[in-house]
Amino acid sequence: MSSPLLTRPGAVAAGGPDQGVAAHYGEPVAEQRALVRGIGLTDLSHLGVVTVTGPDRLTWLHSLATQQLSGLTPGDSVETLLLDVHGHIEHAAAVLDDGECTWLVTEAGHADALATFLDSMRFMLRVEVRRAEEVAVLGTSADGPTLRLRDGSAPLRWVDPWPAVGEGSSAYGTVTDHPGTERSAVLWLVPREQLVDVVDDATGAGARLAGVTAWEALRVAAWRPRLAREVDERALPHELDWLRTAVHLSKGCYRGQETVARVFNLGKPPRRLVFLHLDGSDHITPEHGEPVLADGREVGRLTSVARHHELGPIGLALLKRSLAVDAELTVGTVAASQEEIVAPEGFGTGRPDPIDRAGLRRPR
CATH class of the missing domain: 3.30.1360.120 (Probable tRNA modification gtpase trme; domain 1)
Incomplete structure (x- = not known):
């Protein structure tokens, strides 16, 4: 329509x-x-x-x-x-x-x-x-x-x-x-x-x-x-920092709740959302869905891309959680630097202290 x-x-x-x-x-x-x-x-x-x-x-x-x-x-x-x-x-x-x-x-x-x-x-x-x-x-x-x-x-x-x-x-x-x-x-x-x-x-x-x-x-x-x-077929709310506004961790049962609780308690979701500053010197803007590369190997994909009135070309990307925050990236032929959204450690605020082998909670 x-x-x-x-x-x-x-x-x-x-x-x-x-x-x-x-x-x-x-x-x-x-x-x-x-x-x-x-x-x-x-x-x-x-x-x-x-x-x-x-x-x-x-x-x-x-x-x-x-x-x-x-x-x-x-x-x-x-x-x-x-x-x-x-x-x-x-x-x-x-x-x-x-x-x-x-x-x-x-x-x-x-x-x-x-x-x-x-x-x-x-x-x-x-x-x-x-x-x-x-x-x-x-x-x-x-x-x-x-x-x-x-x-x-x-x-x-x-x-x-x-x-x-x-x-x-x-x-x-x-x-x-x-x-x-x-x-x-x-x-x-x-x-x-x-x-x-x-x-x-x-x-x-x-x-x-x-x-x-x-x-x-x-x-x-x-x-x-x-x-x-x-969002793709594998996307978890934790990877996108979407728990902050869309998920209540203490409410009753709903479909998928066990995974939400498990990933929150254990931490380390497989991927993390990052903000990308894209090189705009050649006036080339990559397309949504293009692979993000580090040292020539694919480490994620570009999910959104835009041209901001102050920041210039920018994007969001889902990357492997373990990728270093200072890794040099390219999207197609465009150089990119990442800004942390979801922390590489993969833990949310309010997460309970882990339990050691003796059954006691220990500070992180």
């Missing part, structure tokens, strides 16, 4: 998981700066929205997901993962409840599968799952333009919790000054038939349209994992 905003002057269509909306409107760098300044507005209407209604919805979702959802109050913004039995990530969603309905926002290519999976798990519970194709998503910064519907009311608003470490969660990096604190992303749920009117009202009041290229550059700079980019 293509967005009507693709007809705006200068609009260039995006590809890959962002197909259907604009990559940019002619000035991607200026559009990034507009988002940073709080006047940017990004068309994310390609994202999928799934609704769950019924009196059992929160306790039921709580039993399936990695996040604490049973006590979710109207207006709270959280995110959650759904795992397979081996603890690998299958789905990720922004979660918002309005008191009567729980809204799940996910990748365009995953919405149908998410709805199908949830529907298959209903059994005799009083819940109803539906793909809400009549709802579109817009993105702003938290202090950005306030959007209004035709009746003057504000749309439902989800505030990204990244990178704050939630209660019962854990961080897998040692950085204290996390760059994600400089980004404050908000998703707005708008009736699709009002999408153009909402955008026109906002731009008429001074907002500026910014494409997904700008949105993605700020995400990558914030070290924020994305389901459509960082």
Whole structure:
């Protein structure tokens, strides 16, 4: 489904998981700066929205997901993962409840599968799952333009919790000054038939349209994992530092919980997410999915790539956990240096002290 905003002057269509909306409107760098300044507005209407209604919805979702959802109050913004039995990530969603309905926002290519999976798990519970194709998503910064519907009311608003470490969660990096604190992303749920009117009202009041290229550059700079980019069939939440906002380590049983607990307690997930500074001197930007090499051997793959308005070409990559932080890397013909996101030691904060052979806990 293509967005009507693709007809705006200068609009260039995006590809890959962002197909259907604009990559940019002619000035991607200026559009990034507009988002940073709080006047940017990004068309994310390609994202999928799934609704769950019924009196059992929160306790039921709580039993399936990695996040604490049973006590979710109207207006709270959280995110959650759904795992397979081996603890690998299958789905990720922004979660918002309005008191009567729980809204799940996910990748365009995953919405149908998410709805199908949830529907298959209903059994005799009083819940109803539906793909809400009549709802579109817009993105702003938290202090950005306030959007209004035709009746003057504000749309439902989800505030990204990244990178704050939630209660019962854990961080897998040692950085204290996390760059994600400089980004404050908000998703707005708008009736699709009002999408153009909402955008026109906002731009008429001074907002500026910014494409997904700008949105993605700020995400990558914030070290924020994305389901459509960082996740493959082997991805564990620990490898991506995704426990900090999407996993509650003390909640009840859910599919994949044993793996989450085991890796957290034992440490050392197989891979680790890193931030890459890419050499931009030859104006060559590698492609998503390209192998990352160290001394000519493959040590991982590039998961995301962007051109930031201040940092230049940047990326995220999943590498072997044991690879040295100062290893010289190349992506294709482009030289790269890594910045630690997930620590090579592979231990999360709050991990219990290991137990020695005598059965006593010893300090790490």
